[in-house]
Amino acid sequence: MATIYDVAHIAGVSAKTVSRVMNGDALVSDKTRAAVQAAMAQLAYIPSSAARTMRSSKSGLVGLITGAISDAPSGIEAVGLPEIFIVQGIQRVLAANGITLLISDTGGNAAKVPDLFRTLQEHRAEGIIYVADHHMNIALPPLANVKHLVLANCRDEAGTPAVIPDDEYGQYTLVSGLIERGHRRIGFLTLPENLVAYDLRLNGYQRALRDAGIPFDADLVRRGDSHGAPGESALVSSSIDQLLALESPPTVLCCGNDRLAVAVYGILRSKGVSVPEQMSVAGFDDYRVISEILFPALTTVDLPYGRIGEKAAELLIEMMRGSPDLAASPRHTVQGEAVWRDSVIVRDPKVATLKSNRRNG
Amino acid sequence: MATIYDVAHIAGVSAKTVSRVMNGDALVSDKTRAAVQAAMAQLAYIPSSAARTMRSSKSGLVGLITGAISDAPSGIEAVGLPEIFIVQGIQRVLAANGITLLISDTGGNAAKVPDLFRTLQEHRAEGIIYVADHHMNIALPPLANVKHLVLANCRDEAGTPAVIPDDEYGQYTLVSGLIERGHRRIGFLTLPENLVAYDLRLNGYQRALRDAGIPFDADLVRRGDSHGAPGESALVSSSIDQLLALESPPTVLCCGNDRLAVAVYGILRSKGVSVPEQMSVAGFDDYRVISEILFPALTTVDLPYGRIGEKAAELLIEMMRGSPDLAASPRHTVQGEAVWRDSVIVRDPKVATLKSNRRNG
DNA sequence: CGGTGTCATGTCATCGGTGTCATAAGAGCG
DNA sequence: CGCTCTTATGACACCGATGACATGACACCG
Numbered sequence: 001m002a003t004i005y006d007v008a009h010i011a012g013v014s015a016k017t018v019s020r021v022m023n024g025d026a027l028v029s030d031k032t033r034a035a036v037q038a039a040m041a042q043l044a045y046i047p048s049s050a051a052r053t054m055r056s057s058k059s060g061l062v063g064l065i066t067g068a069i070s071d072a073p074s075g076i077e078a079v080g081l082p083e084i085f086i087v088q089g090i091q092r093v094l095a096a097n098g099i100t101l102l103i104s105d106t107g108g109n110a111a112k113v114p115d116l117f118r119t120l121q122e123h124r125a126e127g128i129i130y131v132a133d134h135h136m137n138i139a140l141p142p143l144a145n146v147k148h149l150v151l152a153n154c155r156d157e158a159g160t161p162a163v164i165p166d167d168e169y170g171q172y173t174l175v176s177g178l179i180e181r182g183h184r185r186i187g188f189l190t191l192p193e194n195l196v197a198y199d200l201r202l203n204g205y206q207r208a209l210r211d212a213g214i215p216f217d218a219d220l221v222r223r224g225d226s227h228g229a230p231g232e233s234a235l236v237s238s239s240i241d242q243l244l245a246l247e248s249p250p251t252v253l254c255c256g257n258d259r260l261a262v263a264v265y266g267i268l269r270s271k272g273v274s275v276p277e278q279m280s281v282a283g284f285d286d287y288r289v290i291s292e293i294l295f296p297a298l299t300t301v302d303l304p305y306g307r308i309g310e311k312a313a314e315l316l317i318e319m320m321r322g323s324p325d326l327a328a329s330p331r332h333t334v335q336g337e338a339v340w341r342d343s344v345i346v347r348d349p350k351v352a353t354l355k356s357n358r359r360n361g
Numbered sequence: 362m363a364t365i366y367d368v369a370h371i372a373g374v375s376a377k378t379v380s381r382v383m384n385g386d387a388l389v390s391d392k393t394r395a396a397v398q399a400a401m402a403q404l405a406y407i408p409s410s411a412a413r414t415m416r417s418s419k420s421g422l423v424g425l426i427t428g429a430i431s432d433a434p435s436g437i438e439a440v441g442l443p444e445i446f447i448v449q450g451i452q453r454v455l456a457a458n459g460i461t462l463l464i465s466d467t468g469g470n471a472a473k474v475p476d477l478f479r480t481l482q483e484h485r486a487e488g489i490i491y492v493a494d495h496h497m498n499i500a501l502p503p504l505a506n507v508k509h510l511v512l513a514n515c516r517d518e519a520g521t522p523a524v525i526p527d528d529e530y531g532q533y534t535l536v537s538g539l540i541e542r543g544h545r546r547i548g549f550l551t552l553p554e555n556l557v558a559y560d561l562r563l564n565g566y567q568r569a570l571r572d573a574g575i576p577f578d579a580d581l582v583r584r585g586d587s588h589g590a591p592g593e594s595a596l597v598s599s600s601i602d603q604l605l606a607l608e609s610p611p612t613v614l615c616c617g618n619d620r621l622a623v624a625v626y627g628i629l630r631s632k633g634v635s636v637p638e639q640m641s642v643a644g645f646d647d648y649r650v651i652s653e654i655l656f657p658a659l660t661t662v663d664l665p666y667g668r669i670g671e672k673a674a675e676l677l678i679e680m681m682r683g684s685p686d687l688a689a690s691p692r693h694t695v696q697g698e699a700v701w702r703d704s705v706i707v708r709d710p711k712v713a714t715l716k717s718n719r720r721n722g
Numbered sequence: 723c724g725g726t727g728t729c730a731t732g733t734c735a736t737c738g739g740t741g742t743c744a745t746a747a748g749a750g751c752g
Numbered sequence: 753c754g755c756t757c758t759t760a761t762g763a764c765a766c767c768g769a770t771g772a773c774a775t776g777a778c779a780c781c782g
Contacts, residue, residue, distance in 0.1 A: 266656025295627025412768035
């Protein structure tokens with residue numbers, strides 16, 4: 001590979017002048033610049049970032065760690081789907097700032113994390129972003145010499161700057177929208193209780209009811225997703241049975257995520273309940289492969305993974321540039337809006353519910 | 362950040378001796394080794410890979426480029442789902458070999474590719490893997506000085522080493538299994554015609570029929586997936602109508618991918634055809650979020666994205682080590698097997714088909 | 723006891739850029 | 753014309769590791 005000296009020799013100038021041409025550092029005469037550029041083109045010269053890094057101690061690299069330091073029960077395979085969108089968002093921002101991304105994956109083995117950090121530090125990464133595959137609490141091992149660290153899609157108790165989705169807001173928006181569309185009895189099929197999003201979503205659900213003056217009815221909240229564990233389908237099925245058996249059953253089911261919504265579609269149909277005519281369904285995630293393809297198309301909440309990535313990268317770059325006032329608000333949320341599709345119908349609040357219909361029919 | 366000289370000074374030895382301790386190069390007395398290690402620990406010393414790279418011209422980096430240099434019609438948003446699994450597979454193998462991954466994404470803009478290559482070369486990546494989000498043909502721009510390049514999930518006409526899924530085999534295995542399970546009239550809802558997999562899958566379908574002595578009936582092959590374009594659902598619905606209207610309708614529908622299978626479930630149900638009792642359904646991809654959750658669980662073909670990534674990385678490492686006999690077979694295929702779930706029933710080939718049933722009933 | 727070999731360690735140059743300082747060539751001015 | 757000032761460029765050290773080579777301390781041998 002050609003070096004700066006080769007270029008200098010061909011152009012008949014000193015290496016330093018070549019350096020100046022590359023960096024636009026100082027005044028270089030037009031003639032010299034042209035000669036240098038011609039020489040660079042002729043040799044297909046590409047500067048060595050290693051040499052540059054040594055001298056300037058700026059690597060132009062940011063490290064990324066993904067994988068599970070999970071607080072979820074073991075044995076649950078993380079699907080890892082959102083991560084690619086987060087990574088793409090990060091990439092987008094970093095590339096625009098001339099930064100290259102070093103990536104490493106724990107492969108689900110939390111014990112590897114210190115090694116991964118070390119590797120990133122060997123390459124003198126100027127900042128590190130840790131990405132989780134779902135909104136969770138994490139506890140990173142003690143890390144010496146890691147100056148700039150941002151968490152994406154997760155958070156810790158140590159006050160590390162974090163970018164997380166606003167689950168409470170998303171659920172609030174969805175449920176408010178359902179109420180606007182005439183729904184008064186809103187079933188809620190929950191996420192596993194140990195998830196961070198469990199509480200947040202439930203809060204959003206309750207706040208939306210409260211703001212609309214609808215009393216909270218605990219009977220409408222049932223266990224839904226259990227990480228795809230065996231027996232989940234039966235669990236969801238029985239949850240739905242309980243909801244349908246209520247004196248005043250729900251007119252819509254909010255599912256903890258889109259995956260669960262798919263299961264609910266099947267279960268409702270197998271029970272002879274049509275979607276959305278007899279029961280509206282809403283998901284959470286706007287996991288498009290599911291939500292757009294499902295029939296009828298699924299109303300859900302957009303979880304803006306790309307934005308989470310972008311914001312995490314923007315935050316990191318600010319930190320690297322030494323902006324202050326960041327420690328002030330360690331947690332940054334990104335809001336996603338409800339996406340209205342065919343699985344939710346508009347109804348007249350005064351018309352009786354499913355159960356009553358049946359009774360009458 | 363501490364340097365090798367700082368360590369040497371604290372340990373009371375020369376820098377070279379510290380280097381020897383790190384690399385296990387030459388004999389070092391136990392006492393000296395202990396002193397050096399203590400000093401390294403005390404300073405939390407982490408060697409600089411930039412300095413090492415300069416001296417040895419080995420960076421320990423491999424570059425990865427993802428994104429669309431698509432042969433698909435424009436305006437189609439790549440879902441980008443498999444990529445994460447491929448990337449994880451690559452990461453797994455590289456990490457095991459002490460190699461760090463540099464990643465860059467075109468963000469769907471093919472014009473960026475030369476820039477991305479340049480950036481990877483500035484960091485002196487020792488090899489580059491190009492990953493596509495679905496099995497496709499690509500044409501990379503002319504690249505000077507890229508010695509070791511491997512394509513994953515795509516291929517070109519220039520003979521670049523490539524690791525691709527064996528779509529023909531997958532479809533063959535699936536259809537053979539359907540025949541074993543008593544199906545004789547096998548419907549086939551195709552992928553878009555411009556996809557590489559379109560022909561391969563159709564070939565596998567036909568070969569399976571041929572091997573079983575079942576005549577190929579073109580009426581059983583209908584247009585299915587159209588990249589989620591508007592009107593896709595209507596298209597699939599009419600394709601299914603045509604299949605159901607046949608004198609001897611199919612007993613099972615093979616869908617070009619799992620996404621399409623989800624749509625087919627809904628359409629069949631809306632037409633009053635039960636899955637799998639009246640019509641079995643099979644997908645392709647084993648896209649687990651869909652296949653395991655769908656009700657009934659979807660029979661499909663595993664597309665081993667993780668293995669594709671692993672194999673691409675293994676191939677690249679072989680090339681980097683200078684193994685020969687690689688140019689000999691530029692295309693390496695990875696086979697995926699059919700995964701049998703509830704959406705396909707075993708039937709008695711002698712029993713009449715749906716249409717006949719209806720007629721009789 | 724001198725010669726030879728092994729072990730343990732140090733010295734020095736080098737990888738490819740860039741920061742610092744020096745310097746040469748004009749330009750402008752009194 | 754001599755002085756200062758700007759512009760354009762070069763010389764040189766340095767960043768942090770490591771390869772090549774040198775050296776010093778013993779051990780062993782005849």
